[in-house]
Amino acid sequence: MKCHRVNELIELLHPEWQKDPDLNLLEFLVKLSQEAGYQGKLEELTDDVLIYHLKMRNSAKDEMIPGLAKDKEDDFKTALLRARGIIQ
Secondary structure, X not given: OOHHHHHXXXXXXXXXXHOOXXXXXXXXXXXXXXXXXXXXXXXXXXXXXXXXXHXXXXXXXXXXXXXXXXXXXXXXXHHHHHXXXXXX
């Protein structure tokens, strides 16, 4: 895991963990993984799952993931022309 990902995860984790100060780190990670719907072994939980869950944890259920929202096009024609490099 690269250094910027560690920093991003800590920045996202810190304020959320403060809301549950009675939990130790492992208990809090288990709670986050369950909220995210992760069903595998905890040691196989990726940082991506934690990062995206923490980013979206307090948002509306129908809100788009931040990384996808920037690439969203409202109409198919514009999306197709942009994908083909015809328009910027």
